Each structure stands twice: as structure tokens, then as C-alpha cells.
Amino acid sequence: MRTIPRPLVLLAETLVIVAGALLVFLMLLTVADVGGRAFADSSILGTVEISTLLMVAIAFLGLAAAEIHNRHVSVELVEAYLPPVVRLILAGVRTVLITLTGIVISWGLLGVLTSAFERGETTSGILRLATWPMKGILLVSFVLFFVVAIWNAINEFLDMKEGKVVEDDQLLAVQQAIDDADDITDTVVAHRTEEKK
Amino acid sequence: ACSDSGAEYTLHYATYSSPTSDQSKVVQRWAADIEEATNGEVEVIFHYSGSLIGAEDALQATLDGRVDIAQVGSIYAASDLSMYTVVDLPFKTKNPEVHMHSIMRLYEESETYREDFERQGVKLMYPLPLGSMMIGLSSPAATPEDLEGRSIRAGGLTSQVILARGANPVAMGANDIYESLERGIVQGYTSISLPNLPAFGLTRSTDYVVDPGIGVAGSSIVVINQDLYESMPEEYQQAIDEASANSLQYGTEEMDAAGAAACTELREAGTEFSAFEDADVEDWRGDLALDQDWVTEFEERGYDAQGVLDDFEQIIAEEEPLSDYSAPLNACMGGSQ
Amino acid sequence: MTGASVGALVAVLILFFVLLAIRLHVAFALMLAGLLGVVMLRSTDAAVSTGANAPFSTAADYSLIIIPLFIFMGVLAVKAGLAQAGFDVASRVLRKLPGGAALSSLAGSGMFAAVTGSSVATVATLAKVSTEAILKAGHSIKLAAGVVCAGGTLGVLIPPSIILVLYGIITEESIGRLLLAGIAPGILTILIYGMTIMGLVTRERRRTAGTANSLIERERAAAEEAKKIKMDGMGFAYLIVIFAVSIGTIYLGVATPTEAASFGATAALIILFIRSQKSKFLTGLKDSLVESIGLTSMTFLLMVGAGVFTYFLALSGASTALVDAVVSADVSPYLVLVLCLLMIIPLGMFLDGTSMILIAAPLLHPILTGYGFDAIWIGILIVKVAEMALITPPVGMNAFVYVGTVPQARLGETFRGIFPFIIADIVVVAILILVPDIVTFIPDLSGTT
Numbered sequence A: 001m002r003t004i005p006r007p008l009v010l011l012a013e014t015l016v017i018v019a020g021a022l023l024v025f026l027m028l029l030t031v032a033d034v035g036g037r038a039f040a041d042s043s044i045l046g047t048v049e050i051s052t053l054l055m056v057a058i059a060f061l062g063l064a065a066a067e068i069h070n071r072h073v074s075v076e077l078v079e080a081y082l083p084p085v086v087r088l089i090l091a092g093v094r095t096v097l098i099t100l101t102g103i104v105i106s107w108g109l110l111g112v113l114t115s116a117f118e119r120g121e122t123t124s125g126i127l128r129l130a131t132w133p134m135k136g137i138l139l140v141s142f143v144l145f146f147v148v149a150i151w152n153a154i155n156e157f158l159d160m161k162e163g164k165v166v167e168d169d170q171l172l173a174v175q176q177a178i179d180d181a182d183d184i185t186d187t188v189v190a191h192r193t194e195e196k197k
Numbered sequence B: 001a002c003s004d005s006g007a008e009y010t011l012h013y014a015t016y017s018s019p020t021s022d023q024s025k026v027v028q029r030w031a032a033d034i035e036e037a038t039n040g041e042v043e044v045i046f047h048y049s050g051s052l053i054g055a056e057d058a059l060q061a062t063l064d065g066r067v068d069i070a071q072v073g074s075i076y077a078a079s080d081l082s083m084y085t086v087v088d089l090p091f092k093t094k095n096p097e098v099h100m101h102s103i104m105r106l107y108e109e110s111e112t113y114r115e116d117f118e119r120q121g122v123k124l125m126y127p128l129p130l131g132s133m134m135i136g137l138s139s140p141a142a143t144p145e146d147l148e149g150r151s152i153r154a155g156g157l158t159s160q161v162i163l164a165r166g167a168n169p170v171a172m173g174a175n176d177i178y179e180s181l182e183r184g185i186v187q188g189y190t191s192i193s194l195p196n197l198p199a200f201g202l203t204r205s206t207d208y209v210v211d212p213g214i215g216v217a218g219s220s221i222v223v224i225n226q227d228l229y230e231s232m233p234e235e236y237q238q239a240i241d242e243a244s245a246n247s248l249q250y251g252t253e254e255m256d257a258a259g260a261a262a263c264t265e266l267r268e269a270g271t272e273f274s275a276f277e278d279a280d281v282e283d284w285r286g287d288l289a290l291d292q293d294w295v296t297e298f299e300e301r302g303y304d305a306q307g308v309l310d311d312f313e314q315i316i317a318e319e320e321p322l323s324d325y326s327a328p329l330n331a332c333m334g335g336s337q
Numbered sequence C: 001m002t003g004a005s006v007g008a009l010v011a012v013l014i015l016f017f018v019l020l021a022i023r024l025h026v027a028f029a030l031m032l033a034g035l036l037g038v039v040m041l042r043s044t045d046a047a048v049s050t051g052a053n054a055p056f057s058t059a060a061d062y063s064l065i066i067i068p069l070f071i072f073m074g075v076l077a078v079k080a081g082l083a084q085a086g087f088d089v090a091s092r093v094l095r096k097l098p099g100g101a102a103l104s105s106l107a108g109s110g111m112f113a114a115v116t117g118s119s120v121a122t123v124a125t126l127a128k129v130s131t132e133a134i135l136k137a138g139h140s141i142k143l144a145a146g147v148v149c150a151g152g153t154l155g156v157l158i159p160p161s162i163i164l165v166l167y168g169i170i171t172e173e174s175i176g177r178l179l180l181a182g183i184a185p186g187i188l189t190i191l192i193y194g195m196t197i198m199g200l201v202t203r204e205r206r207r208t209a210g211t212a213n214s215l216i217e218r219e220r221a222a223a224e225e226a227k228k229i230k231m232d233g234m235g236f237a238y239l240i241v242i243f244a245v246s247i248g249t250i251y252l253g254v255a256t257p258t259e260a261a262s263f264g265a266t267a268a269l270i271i272l273f274i275r276s277q278k279s280k281f282l283t284g285l286k287d288s289l290v291e292s293i294g295l296t297s298m299t300f301l302l303m304v305g306a307g308v309f310t311y312f313l314a315l316s317g318a319s320t321a322l323v324d325a326v327v328s329a330d331v332s333p334y335l336v337l338v339l340c341l342l343m344i345i346p347l348g349m350f351l352d353g354t355s356m357i358l359i360a361a362p363l364l365h366p367i368l369t370g371y372g373f374d375a376i377w378i379g380i381l382i383v384k385v386a387e388m389a390l391i392t393p394p395v396g397m398n399a400f401v402y403v404g405t406v407p408q409a410r411l412g413e414t415f416r417g418i419f420p421f422i423i424a425d426i427v428v429v430a431i432l433i434l435v436p437d438i439v440t441f442i443p444d445l446s447g448t449t
């Protein structure tokens, strides 16, 4: 039932790949900086400044994809014991709250981006890098994340309304961990069979 | 612990400094003055060590009401208080008292300088003490040229100053200096002044302290949200103004106390003190075009930056003869001769 | 605290638990509750600014790059089959001991913990293989559940550990020292768990002795079987290499934790390259990156929520008031310590390990260090107990993940299987409290400050 529109998924996955590439870059940059300092008496100017800015993209570009894979933590403790009608209402409340949070945070992030751009805000190190591109990435990441989260919440509400109640002790986080475990086990098993060949 | 204070104004102060630093001690004395003058109707709640707001966010947070008062470092002010960053320029004065008075006089006398603050919706109350720039090293350096090839922790414009003599400026928090120095990740550090060494454990691990002749470069100030200040009754405003006026004096006193303690610890640890020769410093200064770069950068943004720089230098020239204050670094150096 | 602050605090706490109860994202629950408090104490403008500035100011911090790097390193290690390699070696070596299959699962968890930083990842990775081996040796699924869920907590204690890194960042304690301090308590935990396993198995052996279905016989048969396991010696060696690069360099003082994490992740990447078929390396790398970025964004969203929440707590004066109240109560510091640790357990009903540390550390750390307790020791105790909360009933993340991963396991028997290991954990915590040197001697020996 809960299928997320294809373009959204593609966009989210592209952002993850971008973040992944930045993570590898960050890793190699640190290695090169430390190596340079240890063996060649020359570090890469502004490594810390660049890394600090990159962290923002690496930290949040994956938000929407993580939401698509239900990776964000929530805990079902009380809900399992409530009658279906109440659970339906709660699903509605959740949808409203997520939408509300999404609007407030996105609005605020837009303000932060505009302000950084207009003020010509820069990092305070030697490179004086403009911060607005990262704040733009932040806005994009969060808006996309909230779109997916709201989409999921609405669909969950609709599912419940149609009587498809999610199984009691299946936490979202658990479902995600199970998927991970399957992935991981597959990799490990695949690896071993490869070796035996 | 849940005593309802009943103060009419509870002001939240955010600082990146630790509670025991000379800078926080100045603000504590300032707050005590105000509480006394207002019979406790204006009280200040301290949030130290960036626990409420990070250093980079301090000014914006004062503007949008996340805090009421904040310590703003010049190094973080380029985008918002551009003209205030004139105080970052090195080789201007070695006298911290002169530097602090200049920061205040510019606010009173330079329209361009003051406009930044007005646009940001904050009022400059007083500067906090910052000593003369020093370099701590693990092996001696007689001239600026001796810094070549060494990795040295630095921030702000000082990075460019040491870069001009072939050193590798390495950006890192003050908390990481000790460990990095011990491990040889850096061979020295700067962008810190002598009174602050004990707080970071550096009095025990610095074999050589050099006065590079850079002088006071950089500063921090205490600002209050302008609307809040103006909403207060006149008597409270007066209490704040009086305490702020006294705080420059508190600044030199607290810096001296911290500097003396640092100096004693360094001497006990056997640290050697030296200073670069005036001629070398002049050459070094001549190879840099930091003033020009600063003026160009901000003229591009539509400021009369040259005017502010001229005013700053003029004020320093006027203030120098009026002060016989000696920075803790100089005082400590003097003791070794 | 003023009357207004107390009112705001009560409202915020109620809203927080209500939001958790209706299954809102934990990050949102923290954020919304915190923002309500800021609206009450400051203004709506201040609240919007707080929420909007939190993501950038949370992430734009150089010391945090260690988090995605450690996550990446762990994911690469799994992809390269190093967890399985560790497990196989343990199965061969320990097969003849009573409870050999369970002991090797425990050892496997311990070895995997040495390259990964998360508790749930350790459970999810090893649940299937471990359970299969333990059941084959004739043990109950209860034992398998206990070993795997409890073994998962090692992932956080034995470095690398995302949670210890977070703890260091929140409390401004040395990350290097915290990571090193986890090693000995991790090994102690393995020893006590191992004794628990042997005790349980010995009892079961005695109970079934002489019957047709004797445990001794079945274990012997399984041990014969285990002899045939082809040991992946290189995989095991690589496991050691990664641990040496990422933790050994910190111990020797040649690298900062941040640098160590970069080198560890680079080593893991090279190892994955060596061990994968060249046609599959890029896919493996891509999968690892997707996995790592997902875990990273989850962690950071929680940090943003916790950041907003703790901003409110600081503003309200609740943190300071709590410290003052506890200190002025004039009770034994050790009683306060035990009470603080006990307070963490129920948090495990609502929160995962990361959120628990994000909320508990800023509150408890200043109270306990205020008594002059060693900061690193406090950190390890808090993290150890937070991990216990992940396996205590009625709600424990590790147990849920186990039940989800192993279809034949029921939640009730999983918790019954875990029970002896909770006793073991209590023993471990008691030993750590009585002998603090177990925590501090490794960081003290090393070049780290």
C-alpha cells in the first residue's frame, strides 16, 4: 500500500549517493592531511574548515532515504493496547504534528538560508567559505525528508482507516533492523559462497 | 534550589568561555554590580562554555531572542559586525588596555562602525580582555623565518601571518592543543594569549614562549539585545551602563591576575621566553598586506572600510600615551630579563 | 528555577511522553517538546530560530566527523565478511568447551564489536548465524536469544563505539580515553557472560544426562561438525588489522580519534576491495555508503532533537537546579551514583541507546563528576547501564531486533533467556563500581590524555 512516488525515491537515493561520495572524500582528505603533516611537513590548508562544512551535508542528505526505509526511531508502547478507533485518531494526530513540524522547520531553515545568503555569512577560518550552499543543502534535505514523512504518515492513516492495522509488536525500527539483518546476512552468505566457488 | 528569585528582569548570558576564565570573571563582576544597583531586580543567568549557544551563533541568537546577552568573538563577526573585525588586524598595538578603549571609542565616534551593531539590533556594552598574541613552541625560534615548515595551531588572521613565514597553520579547538603538542601533531600554537594557558593545561607543556610582536589581534565583546535594553526603565539602563563602564577596569584586573598565575606556572616549568627582533617583525609586517586586504574585502561590500581603519589607528595613537598598562606577556617577559 | 520555568518544565515533560506514546519519531518528540518550552520561556521567534539553527550548529562540528567514519568502517567490515570470519574462528577454537557453540557466539559478538560501533548492528548481524549454531548444539532458543541480545551490548562498550564518542562530545571528556576505557569492562563483561553460559549449560547437561536426548552427546556431535568449518584466517587477521589501526593508534598516541577513524575506515575500504570480486566491489561500496549515510542521518536527526531539548533544559535552569538539589540533599555519593544509574533503565522503554545517552549524559554527568568521581569511569558506567536498558523487559531494543530477525523466537522466551545475563550485567556493574581501576588503567597506561 505504502509506495512512495518513484521520482521522490530517485531523488532521495541520489542525495544519499552524493552524501556517500562526500563521506569518502572527507575520509581521504583527513588521511591526506595527516599523512602530509607527518611525512611532508605540509598539511592541507583549511582541512578542518572544509570537513566541518561537509559534515552538514553528510549528516542530513540521507534523511529522506532513511525515512523511506523507515529507519528513524519511534517506540510503540502504549498504542498496542488501544482500540482501533483511538489508534486511527492517533495516526491522524501524528500526521498533523509531523506536518506542523515540517512547516515550522522548513520555514525556519528557509529564513536561515536567506539570512546566510544576504549577510554573506562565511566560515570563520582561513578560507572564509560561504555557508549558504550548505544551508541550501540543509533546506533541500529537510523539505524532502518531511515530504516523505508526511506521505508515510498519511498513508499509514489511510491504511488504518481501511482496517489494515500494523501488527502489534512490530516496531518500525525493528522492521528496519530485520531488513538490515537480511541485507547483511545475504552479503555475508554471498561472500562465503563466492569463496567456496 | 527552586527559589523563585522574583527578579523583574532575568537576563540569559551565553558565553563560549569557561566559568573560571578571566573573561567570565569580568562578566560575573559586571552582573554583581547590576544586581546590587537594582536591588536584585535585574539578574543575570550564566550559560558557560557554549552550553546554550555556540560561539558562531552568539550574535544571531542575541538578535532573534534566543539569549539576551552574549559574548561575541571578533573571529565570528565578519558577516554581521564587519567593521568591528578591524580589531583583528595584527601589529597595531601591544597594549590590551589601549585596544579595549579603542573598541569602545570607535563605537562612540565612528558612525560606520556603530551602524553594524544597530542593524543587528544589538548594543555593544563593553569589550572583554584579550592579551597580546604569543606563540608557544616545542623548540626554539629566534626569527620568524625559523617557523618555516612547522605545523602551528592558529586561527583567524594569525593563520595568514604565520603562513607568510612558511609555517603550516592548523585549525583546532583550544582544548585539543595540549594533546596535539604532546604527540607532535603540531609543534606550536598561537591565537591564544598568556593568561589563558593554564585553562588548557599549556603551562606544563610549553618549552618556549615567543613574543612574535603581533600585538593584540582579535577581541571579544559583550552585547545585549537593543530592544530589550530600551524596554527597561531608565534606572536599570543606568545601572547597566555604569557597570559596563567599570568593566574595562575589571578586564585589566582579571587579566593581570590570570596572567600572573600563568607566568608563575610557566616559570616553575622552566619555560624559556624570547621575543622576535623589531627589525624582523617590521619585515614580516611589510610582507603582509592584511590591512589592504581587509579594506578591499569590505569596500567591495560597500563599507567605508578605509575610514574605519584610519579612525582605529588614530584612536590607538591617541590612547597609547594615556596608558601605562603592560600586557601579561610583556610583564612575564620583563621578569626574565 | 522560577515558577514559570517549573511550569514550562512540567508541560514539556508531559508533552514529550505523550508524543512518544503516540509513536511520533523520537527526534520530533524531543524537538516539539523542547520548542514548546522555548515558546513558554522566551518567544515564538526564539523557538523557530532554535529549531531552524539546530541542524547546522549540531552538524558543523569537526569533532563529529568521527561518527560517520566509524559507522562506515563497521558497515564495510560486515560487507567484507569479517564478522563471519571472527565467528568461525571462535567456533573452531571454543568448540570443545561446555556450551562451545554459545561461547563462540559470544566471542564472535566480542570480536565484531571490535570493528563496529553499534549494539543493534551487532545483534542484527549475528542473530541468524549464532542462533543456528546454538540450536544445532542442542541448546534452547532461550539461550541463543540471551547470548545474542546480551552479546550485542558489547558493540557499544568495546571500541569503536558511536555512543562513547557521543558521550565524549556531549560532556567534553576525552574521546580517546573513553574509547580505551571501554576495552577492559568489555572483556570483563565477556568473561562474566561466559561464566553465565557455562553455568547454564552445565545445569542443562546435568538435567539431561543419561537421557536419549542428552545435551552432552548433542554438543559433542556439534563440536565434530564444527571441526569441518573452514577458518577464514585472513578475514580474522583483517579484523585485527582494523582494530589495530583504529584503536591501537589511539592507544599508542600516534593519532587522534578523528584521524584514527579516517585511517580505520580507509583500511576497511581497502580490505573490502581486496576481498570482493572486482566486479562486485563498486556495488558493495555503494551499498555500504547507502547504509552508512542512513545510519548517520538517523543519528544526527536524534542529535538535533536532543539539542533543542537540552537547550530548553539549560534555559529553564532545570539542569542546574537538579545538580543543586542532589548535592544539597547531602546523601552518600555512592547512593546518588546507584540511583542515577537506576534512573537510566526505564529510559530504555522509550528510547534507543543513542537517544538515552543524548538525554541522560548532560543531566547525570555533571551531578556525578561534581562528587569528584572520575569522569571517564562515570561515562563507562552510564553507557554500560544504558546498554542494559536495551535488554531489560518490557521494552528493549535488542530483544525486539532479535525477535524480528529470528522468526521462531518469541518475545517472552527471549526476555526469559536474557534474564541470567541481566544478573551477569549487575555483577559487572558492581565490580566496576568496586574496582574503578578496571575502567581507568588502560587509558592511564596509554599516551592519551
Ligand code: NA
Residues within 6 Å of the ligand: C112, C113, C114, C115, C116, C117, C118, C154, C155, C156, C157, C158, C159, C160, C161
Ligand atoms: Na564497538
Ligand code: NA
Residues within 6 Å of the ligand: C345, C348, C349, C388, C389, C390, C391, C392, C393, C394, C395, C396, C397
Ligand atoms: Na529496557
